[in-house]
Amino acid sequence: MSTPIRRQYLDLKxxxxxxxxxxxxxxxxxxxxxxxxxxxxxxxxxxxSKPMGKDVRVPLAGIPYHSLDGHVAxxxxxxxxxxxxxxxxxPSTVKGLVPRDVVRVVTAGTVTSPGTLAEAAPTYLAAxxxxxxxxxxxxxxxxxxxxxxxxxENAIDELLRSAPAELLVEDREFVDVQPxxxxxxxxxxxxxxxDALIAGRFGEHARESLVPDSAxxxxxxxxxxxxxxxxxxxxxxIQRVRPLSEAATLVLDQRxxxxxxxxxxxxxxxxxxxxNETSTSMGARLLREWLQRPLRDRxxxxxRHDAVxxxxxxxVEVEQVAAVLRTMPDIARIAGAVARRSVSPxxxxxxxxxxxxxxxxxxxxxxxxxxxxxxxxxxxxANAAGPLATLDAALDPDPPASFDEGGVIAPGxxxxxxxxxxxxxxxxxFLLGLERLERERTGIxxxxxxxxxxxxxxxxxxxxxxxxxxxxxxxxQTLVGAExxxxxxxxxxxxxxxxxxxxxxxxxxESYQQLxxxxxxxxxxxxxxxxxxxxxxxxxxxxxxxxxxxxxRPCFNSGERLLIRGGRHPVVEAALPPxxxxxxxxxxxxxxxxxxxTGPNMSGKSTFLRQVALIAxxxxxxxxxxxxxxxxxxxxxxxxxxxAQDDLAAGQSTFMVEMVETAQILHQATPASLxxxxxxxxxxxxxxxxxxxxxxVEFLHNRKEVAARTLFATHYHELxxxxxxxxxxxxxxxxxxxxxxxxxFEYRIVPGPSDRSYGIHVARLAGLPSAVVSRAExxxxxxxxxxxxAASRNGRDALQPSLLPPEPTPLQDEIAGMDVDGMTPIEAIxxxxxxxxxxxxxx
Numbered sequence: 086m087s088t089p090i091r092r093q094y095l096d097l098k099x100x101x102x103x104x105x106x107x108x109x110x111x112x113x114x115x116x117x118x119x120x121x122x123x124x125x126x127x128x129x130x131x132x133x134s135k136p137m138g139k140d141v142r143v144p145l146a147g148i149p150y151h152s153l154d155g156h157v158a159x160x161x162x163x164x165x166x167x168x169x170x171x172x173x174x175x176p177s178t179v180k181g182l183v184p185r186d187v188v189r190v191v192t193a194g195t196v197t198s199p200g201t202l203a204e205a206a207p208t209y210l211a212a213x214x215x216x217x218x219x220x221x222x223x224x225x226x227x228x229x230x231x232x233x234x235x236x237x238e239n240a241i242d243e244l245l246r247s248a249p250a251e252l253l254v255e256d257r258e259f260v261d262v263q264p265x266x267x268x269x270x271x272x273x274x275x276x277x278x279x280d281a282l283i284a285g286r287f288g289e290h291a292r293e294s295l296v297p298d299s300a301x302x303x304x305x306x307x308x309x310x311x312x313x314x315x316x317x318x319x320x321x322x323i324q325r326v327r328p329l330s331e332a333a334t335l336v337l338d339q340r341x342x343x344x345x346x347x348x349x350x351x352x353x354x355x356x357x358x359x360x361n362e363t364s365t366s367m368g369a370r371l372l373r374e375w376l377q378r379p380l381r382d383r384x385x386x387x388x389r390h391d392a393v394x395x396x397x398x399x400x401v402e403v404e405q406v407a408a409v410l411r412t413m414p415d416i417a418r419i420a421g422a423v424a425r426r427s428v429s430p431x432x433x434x435x436x437x438x439x440x441x442x443x444x445x446x447x448x449x450x451x452x453x454x455x456x457x458x459x460x461x462x463x464x465x466x467a468n469a470a471g472p473l474a475t476l477d478a479a480l481d482p483d484p485p486a487s488f489d490e491g492g493v494i495a496p497g498x499x500x501x502x503x504x505x506x507x508x509x510x511x512x513x514x515f516l517l518g519l520e521r522l523e524r525e526r527t528g529i530x531x532x533x534x535x536x537x538x539x540x541x542x543x544x545x546x547x548x549x550x551x552x553x554x555x556x557x558x559x560x561x562q563t564l565v566g567a568e569x570x571x572x573x574x575x576x577x578x579x580x581x582x583x584x585x586x587x588x589x590x591x592x593x594x595e596s597y598q599q600l601x602x603x604x605x606x607x608x609x610x611x612x613x614x615x616x617x618x619x620x621x622x623x624x625x626x627x628x629x630x631x632x633x634x635x636x637x638r639p640c641f642n643s644g645e646r647l648l649i650r651g652g653r654h655p656v657v658e659a660a661l662p663p664x665x666x667x668x669x670x671x672x673x674x675x676x677x678x679x680x681x682x683t684g685p686n687m688s689g690k691s692t693f694l695r696q697v698a699l700i701a702x703x704x705x706x707x708x709x710x711x712x713x714x715x716x717x718x719x720x721x722x723x724x725x726x727x728x729a730q731d732d733l734a735a736g737q738s739t740f741m742v743e744m745v746e747t748a749q750i751l752h753q754a755t756p757a758s759l760x761x762x763x764x765x766x767x768x769x770x771x772x773x774x775x776x777x778x779x780x781x782v783e784f785l786h787n788r789k790e791v792a793a794r795t796l797f798a799t800h801y802h803e804l805x806x807x808x809x810x811x812x813x814x815x816x817x818x819x820x821x822x823x824x825x826x827x828x829x830f831e832y833r834i835v836p837g838p839s840d841r842s843y844g845i846h847v848a849r850l851a852g853l854p855s856a857v858v859s860r861a862e863x864x865x866x867x868x869x870x871x872x873x874x875a876a877s878r879n880g881r882d883a884l885q886p887s888l889l890p891p892e893p894t895p896l897q898d899e900i901a902g903m904d905v906d907g908m909t910p911i912e913a914i915x916x917x918x919x920x921x922x923x924x925x926x927x928x
Contacts, residue, residue: 089182091137097170097187104168104190105160111176113147114169121146127163128156157191158201164267167191190315193267194251197228197319197425199418199432205361205369207231211249212307213241213260214274214300220259221300224249224329225308229421230322230612232308235329236301242338243330246377253307263339271307279306286320295326322424324609335379335705336722340746344725344761345695345702346656347376356699359659360708362630364410367417367615368622375623379705381719383641389624389707390638391456396628397709402453403625409446410622414439417615424608426601430484430493433476433600440473443618450621459624465617468610479600491589494596502596505589508581515578516542527553534575542579543569627708634658636709639700640716645756647673647697647794651713654696655703658711667832668713671697673794677815679786681805682798682834684819685843687850689832690798691727693819694761697796698723701759721757724750724793726765740769744777751784751791758793760785764800775801786811787912805838810919896923 087095090110094117098106105123107114116124117135121144125132128148135145148156157167169191173184189195194210202208207226214221222235222244235243241260244252251267254260255274262268274282279302280292286309287295296302305326312319330336342348349355357376363369380386396403414435422428423436447466455463477495484493491509494502520534523544533545540561546554547567558570604611630636634655651668658666667689673680684690700710704717726746747765754760765781766774778801785795797804807814818839820831828846845865849858893901903916 087138087141091141091143093182093185097168097185101168101187101190104166106168106170106187107148107153107157108170109150109172109185110147112150114150114153116146116148117143119144123165124148124156124160127160127165154198154200158196158198161191161193161196161201164193189318192251192269192315194225194249195227195312195316195319196250197316197418197422197427199415202228202418204366204415206373207247207370209247209249210251210253210308210311211244211247212253212271212304212311213244214255214303214307215259216298216300216303219298219300221298221302221304222329223301223304223308225312225323227312227316227319227322227421229417229615230324230424230608232305232323232326233329234296234301234305234326236298239336240300240329242336246337246339246342247329248339253311255307271311274303274306274310276302279303282306282309285309286323287326318425318427321426321605322421322608324424325612330378333380333382333385335381335702335720337377337379337702341698341723341725342377344727345698345723347699347702348373354656354660356656356703359655360627360630360703362626363622364407364626365413365618365622366415367413367619368410368626370417371616371619372623372626375706376702379702380707381705381721383719386641386705386707388456388458390709392458392624393628393631393707393709394638395456395459396625397632399453400629400632402449403629406446406449406621406625407629409442409449410618410625412438413442413446413618416440416443416611416618420608420611420615423601423604423611426598426605428601429486430480430488430597431486433480433604434484437473437476437480440469440476440614443469443614444473446618446621459621462617462620465613468607468614472604472607472611475600475603479596488590488593488597491586491593493593499592499596502589502592505585505592508585509589516575516582519575519578527555529553535569540569541571541583542575543571544575545569624707631709634711636711637713637715639704639710639712641704641719642716643718645673645718645794646675646716647671647701647718647759648714648716649697649700649712650715652696652700652715653711654692655699655711657692657696669693669696669832669834671834676813678792678813679782679795679797679807679811680815680817681782681807681838682796682817682819683800683802683805683839685821685828685830685839686800686847688819688821688830688843689834690819691763692832693834694727694763694796694798695725698725698759698761718757718794720759720794721755722753723759723761724754725761725763726750727761727763743767747781751781754785754791754793756789756792760793760795762795763798765797766799766801775803779804779807782807782814783811786813787915800844802838802840808838810922896920 094106094108097108105116105120107116121132124130124146130146130148133145134142136142157169160167167190168187169189170185171188173186176183194208196202196208208228210225210227212223219236220238220240222240223232224244224247225232245261245263248263249266251269252260252262253269253271255271257268257270276299279299283292283296283302283306292302296305309320309323312323337347345356346353347356349358357373360376361369361372363372416436416439419428419432419436419439422432443466447463450459450463479495479498481492481495491506496503516534520532523534524530524532529546529550531547531550534542535545536542543561544558545567551568554568554570557572559572560568561571562569649671652671653666653668682690682693700712700715701717701720702723703710704715705719726743743765747762750760750762762781766778769777778799782795782797782804785791785793805816808816815836816838817834817836820833820835821843822829822831828843845858845861848861900920905913908916
């Protein structure tokens with residue numbers, strides 16, 4: 086038969102079957118049965134067992150209460166959900182079984198412990214739904230209370246590029262989840278249920294005013310319902326909802342963010358790592374947000390650039406402000422803990438320091454003539470005065486970590502607390518005096534008055550002096566070499582001290598809860614303050630970086646001109662010695678829409694492609710850019726198809742992934758987009774790949790609805806002929822020169838096509854055996870002269886006569902494959918010019 090505590094545990098485990106249940110027993114959180122084996126295995130702690138009834142012994146693994154957060158973080162990081170079961174009453178005041186209940190379930194998206202959160206990146210809980218033809222998405226940072234929603238065809242892309250830690254879905258099929266995201270299927274929410282959840286959190290008419298449609302409402306409702314189940318206190322921090330992305334936003338999908346190394350992947354340096362000179366974790370997270378969601382709004386970008394320009398022009402003031410910012414704690418996350426009513430005294434002390442620093446920050450900047458965005462941010466810093474006064478009045482100047490010994494509440498805040506504190510101080514003084522008095526009374530010089538949690542206060546006498554102990558001493562404990570005693574006088578004062586201390590702790594907790602409630606009522610102001618500090622931090626950090634690295638302010642035009650003079654790749658440049666990066670120009674004027682870039686491997690083609698895209702991204706994020714001059718259009722999207730990557734889990738080869746990505750670009754690009762394509766078609770046979778690559782260029786050039794500015798790097802030198810066929814195609818190549826048998830890369834982009842690929846030279850640089858390199862050079866000479874039949878288009882006849890009818894020529898194939906009915910008149914004329922160019926004898 087099981088014990089009552091065993092039955093209590095099993096009842097709770099039945100309510101949370103898909104979690105690891107950590108059951109509070111005294112100073113430990115215990116896991117039992119299969120959970121114990123999992124905890125022991127994952128955390129590398131001892132697995133033991135515990136009797137839980139007659140002939141019932143169950144596996145047990147325990148975690149000390151003071152190290153809970155770190156262990157829970159490890160379990161959650163390995164994909165588990167952890168239910169935290171607390172004792173709902175003081176065991177010393179309860180007769181029989183202590184009531185217990187699960188207070189929260191920690192999941193990948195609901196982690197809030199400061200030691201487990203990345204400082205420079207948010208941890209998002211997300212939800213994605215589909216209603217008919219509309220997608221809805223919601224993101225929540227539980228640690229700060231930030232909630233954002235989106236709907237429409239780009240809603241899921243907006244959500245996924247934020248890399249949520251946990252994603253709630255009704256249907257797994259329509260979301261392509263990336264590694265690192267925990268996917269959880271939830272029951273569908275009907276519209277009435279969604280409306281009720283939103284109204285319950287934000288007010289009766291919130292559904293109409295906050296949420297654009299039923300898809301976004303369902304996504305938001307999933308977030309609210311999930312938090313209600315797993316962490317109800319977190320709902321207190323969710324007080325406002327903002328759109329996930331404005332219409333005037335430069336769209337970047339996850340693939341583009343990865344291809345451009347905007348954020349760190351697999352240990353590689355990133356754009357974020359180079360630009361992140363912020364002094365606070367709040368600023369780092371805001372910079373990440375700006376890079377994930379650059380803008381298209383000219384007015385807002387001008388305001389950001391004005392602020393960065395001010396920082397460039399005032400380096401002394403910027404360093405003074407940075408010194409203040411470096412003392413700033415994470416006000417945003419502490420404010421979130423305040424709203425959840427889970428903030429500790431030490432965290433409130435840190436917030437007080439941050440609020441004082443915010444006022445110092447405002448004072449330091451108030452002396453300067455500031456641009457509009459910085460001036461607006463300074464105005465929000467005044468929100469610090471109210472909560473700072475509240476904290477100074479109520480919180481001790483140096484509060485302890487817990488309430489065990491008192492000292493959390495400031496002297497003078499509550500007279501009754503001051504009286505009890507004095508009483509406990511006097512009682513301790515009495516005990517010290519008692520030790521001196523008893524030594525004098527008994528003549529035992531080694532007599533000590535001590536305390537432990539088990540026996541309370543005691544008088545300790547060594548065994549050699551027990552014959553001197555007075556009769557009124559009552560033996561309490563026998564030790565090796567000593568005896569411990571109590572007296573009626575000692576018990577009386579112990580009782581008085583314990584009673585006063587318990588009452589002191591009770592009153593301090595009560596006053597502390599009132600303090601937290603007062604601060605929580607001003608949570609929106611604390612959020613606005615944190616946002617202002619983060620904004621100031623990012624803008625001044627970008628200015629300091631621009632001054633240090635020679636970045637310039639970009640200009641935006643209302644047309645489609647893309648002009649970059651002396652452009653540099655920000656990440657590559659940061660990794661090289663100063664001044665060693667070779668800058669390059671990029672000019673897309675009215676006569677150039679597609680640039681076909683050729684040149685050897687390792688010569689810098691891919692660096693140039695990424696460099697142009699990164700400069701556009703940085704400019705629209707609000708940063709200065711690594712160039713001598715930059716005149717740019719405001720792009721609506723940046724597309725990239727770079728690198729070879731297969732998707733074995735989805736059963737897709739490298740070439741299939743390449744084609745899928747290219748297809749998405751061709752379907753979604755607009756004339757306001759920037760398209761970067763690197764080696765399209767290389768994953769298949771030469772002629773297939775070359776045909777696909779050319780068709781892609783023609784599609785982007787000829788279709789007005791997708792006529793994006795395009796950088797197209799290729800090793801198919803035949804594609805350079807397109808410059809003479811398509812009017813808005815221009816060739817460029819990476820300059821090289823030969824010194825004897827060696828090839829020297831100049832890393833300069835110059836007009837015109839490249840004459841060869843120098844692939845064998847690169848193979849030699851890569852360390853291929855000399856025999857392989859020599860044989861390759863011999864074969865290449867044969868291929869280029871036509872002597873090796875396998876390289877010739879009709880070369881098979883030189884090896885073996887064909888028994889089949891002659892194959893049609895490529896020109897015949899092209900004519901036979903023409904979709905005449907699907908051509909517009911302009912396309913038909915264009916195709917005629919191309920065909921004529923193929924058959925005309927070259928002069």
